[in-house]
Each structure stands twice: as C-alpha cells, then as structure tokens.
Amino acid sequence: MKAIILAAGYGVRMKPLSDRCPKPLLPILGQPIIDYTIRQLKSLGISKIGVNACHQAKKIENFLGDGSQWGVEIIFSREQEIQGTGGGMRGFYSFLQGEDYFLVYNGDVFARIDLSGLVAAHRQMNPLVTLALCDYPPKNNVTCSPEGVITDFSERLKKFIYPNNRVLTFTGISVVNFEVLNYIPPDIPSNIIDIYLQIIERYPGSIRGYLVSENNWMDIGTPQAYLEVHKKILLDRQPFFFDLIPEGSIYQGRETRIEPGATLTGFVSLGNYCVVERGAVLKNCVVWDHTEVKSDTYLENGVIDGNCFFSLSRGTGTDSCFRS
Structure with missing residues (x-):
C-alpha cells in the first residue's frame, strides 16, 4: 500500500x-x-x-x-x-x-x-x-x-x-x-x-x-492549536507518541543551552541550537531552532523565532521583543 x-x-x-x-x-x-x-x-x-x-x-x-x-x-x-x-x-x-x-x-x-x-x-x-x-x-x-x-x-x-x-x-x-x-x-x-x-x-x-x-x-490548524498541543504533551502528559513524553514540562532540543539564572515555568519547548540567557523568563512558550533569548527578557504564551515573538495571549501578533 x-x-x-x-x-x-x-x-x-x-x-x-x-x-x-x-x-x-x-x-x-x-x-x-x-x-x-x-x-x-x-x-x-x-x-x-x-x-x-x-x-x-x-x-x-x-x-x-x-x-x-x-x-x-x-x-x-x-x-x-x-x-x-x-x-x-x-x-x-x-x-x-x-x-x-x-x-x-x-x-x-x-x-x-x-x-x-x-x-x-x-x-x-x-x-x-x-x-x-x-x-x-x-x-x-x-x-x-x-x-x-x-x-x-x-x-x-x-x-x-x-x-x-x-x-x-x-x-x-x-x-x-x-x-x-x-x-x-x-x-x-x-x-x-x-x-x-x-x-x-x-x-x-x-x-x-x-x-x-x-x-x-x-x-494543528491555528497558532492557538499549535501552542495547545505542546501544553497537552508537556503539562497534561497526553501520550500522542510514547517517545514524546519528557520527564518534566520543559523540553530541551539538541545542543540547546539554558544558562543558570534563566527561569522557565509552565510548559516550554526549546528547539535545537538555542540559548536562553541568564535572567530571561519564559512561560508557556515554544522556541524555534537557532534562537537566542537574551537576558532580562520576559515572554509568555507565544512562539519565538529568531528575534520575533508571536503572542497568543491576545490574538496573534508579531513583536520584535529582544536583541538579535
């Protein structure tokens, strides 16, 4: 077939x-x-x-x-x-x-x-x-x-x-x-x-x-559904695929670094080759590959790609929210 x-x-x-x-x-x-x-x-x-x-x-x-x-x-x-x-x-x-x-x-x-x-x-x-x-x-x-x-x-x-x-x-x-x-x-x-x-x-x-x-x-037809599926896996522990259940509510991709002093709460999915600097705060976020989240950045309920943040708290929007 x-x-x-x-x-x-x-x-x-x-x-x-x-x-x-x-x-x-x-x-x-x-x-x-x-x-x-x-x-x-x-x-x-x-x-x-x-x-x-x-x-x-x-x-x-x-x-x-x-x-x-x-x-x-x-x-x-x-x-x-x-x-x-x-x-x-x-x-x-x-x-x-x-x-x-x-x-x-x-x-x-x-x-x-x-x-x-x-x-x-x-x-x-x-x-x-x-x-x-x-x-x-x-x-x-x-x-x-x-x-x-x-x-x-x-x-x-x-x-x-x-x-x-x-x-x-x-x-x-x-x-x-x-x-x-x-x-x-x-x-x-x-x-x-x-x-x-x-x-x-x-x-x-x-x-x-x-x-x-x-x-x-x-x-996965809307940005809200895209964020929701990460919540279902990371917080609700819903077994879409058995190899998709990390031990906690934070997923960390290949060669991704979380510096001491960074704060990740709720559910967070970090793609491959990312850096979350000391002092950064992420809550309920999806971070795409090759993204650096700079220190003193606070982001919640959205998707991060490069230096753009797509907020899903109040509809969908694009904000340049941290230094590239």
Whole structure:
C-alpha cells in the first residue's frame, strides 16, 4: 500500500507562523509534524509516499529529500497553483496506479491513531472510502449512521436520515480506493469533500467511518492549536507518541543551552541550537531552532523565532521583543 500526504496548503489560519514556516514543517518538540507522520506510515509498512507541495514547497522538499532518512521513497507533486484536497489527490494518479486503495494523511494533522485498524476496517467492509472519525464537539460535522455509513457533511445533503445518527469529526486521515480518483476532475482545483458528497448521493453507503480516540489527535490548524498541543504533551502528559513524553514540562532540543539564572515555568519547548540567557523568563512558550533569548527578557504564551515573538495571549501578533 502507498500513502499520500497533503502538504500544499497556504496555512491561512496559521498566519503569521505559516509565513515563516509551512505547516507540515512546524516543529513539535524539535521535530516537524511531517516527520511524525512519515514515521507512523513507515511503522505500518508503507515504503512509498507521495507529498504534494505549493506554499514554500522548496522548504518541504529540502527537508524531506528522497525519504531515505526514514527508509522510504518520497515522490513530490509540485503545484504551481493550489489544487485543493481533491486536485491534490488527483495529482498522484500515475503514482497510485496499480493500487487497490491508498492512505491519505492531511499535512497539518498530529495524531497517533490505529492505522492498522483503519486499513483492516476498509478491507473488511470494502467501501470506496473509509474516513477516520473522532468525537470532538468543536469540529463535529460528519453525519454517520449507527452502522458506520457516512451520510452527510455539514448538513449539506439533509437526506439519508437514520435514527440515532451521530455527528463526528473527520480527522484528516482516510483510506481511499483508487477508483475514487476517477471522480475528481483532472487539472483543476477541487475540494475532496465536494467529491465525497457527490459519491454519497450516487452510491449511498459507499463511504464509511472508522471511530478512533480523540485523545491522541489534534488538527494543528491555528497558532492557538499549535501552542495547545505542546501544553497537552508537556503539562497534561497526553501520550500522542510514547517517545514524546519528557520527564518534566520543559523540553530541551539538541545542543540547546539554558544558562543558570534563566527561569522557565509552565510548559516550554526549546528547539535545537538555542540559548536562553541568564535572567530571561519564559512561560508557556515554544522556541524555534537557532534562537537566542537574551537576558532580562520576559515572554509568555507565544512562539519565538529568531528575534520575533508571536503572542497568543491576545490574538496573534508579531513583536520584535529582544536583541538579535
């Protein structure tokens, strides 16, 4: 089985962080989101992965290379203009030919779910699509029957009403039959949910859901969610990945130095090759690689990159807050 990672989005909701770093490369405890995704796919036995890219595509390509650092082969689909989730999948038509089905993973999803169970459910029920779903009330908008049949998205169809329907959240992870690509128009942007709605109307029962725990899933779509996932790991001890639970609430990357007299409270994630000088105070912060936090600096509830601080206490903003 092959997999594709949809990594081409502009990251509009993630601004201003996504102006500096594409969402799939946002570091969580020193490693980009897409690194965790690839390692999950590799653990499932997947060795060939397609990745589409548009916004800051070169950065993504430079980080991933040919995939050999993970022991996989990575094929890129470079989009000159955003093709959407549907067009992005269709762009891998040649790469996926010969596969009965493939796994799709959104590039801004941070999760540890039962991928083998998802694939097994798809094999057993043999629908066109199996979506991994979780119960996350703030984003619940996928209507699913008690038998696991998906009947609607965001109440757009308002048909196929079953007693005891549940409304759940699509995690951004799915198993898709190759023939679904034939429903996606080539060379034009499209949204895969629009395609799925057409399939539901034409072939009721052909798209199913597979329920996973919401405890180990997070959509890293906004700066607030990006900061929150660090809190969940470092303070709440939520085991997204078992190798992601440091002993305390402070994560310290490779060759990073915290000088005596620096104060770190709440949760703090320090990237690689950082320095926190004596007298600096950090609380509930994420510090990106190669950053020096100077003495007598007080920063709280935000992301630090170079000499810029993105405060998440009162919306998102950018302040030059310490000497570079």
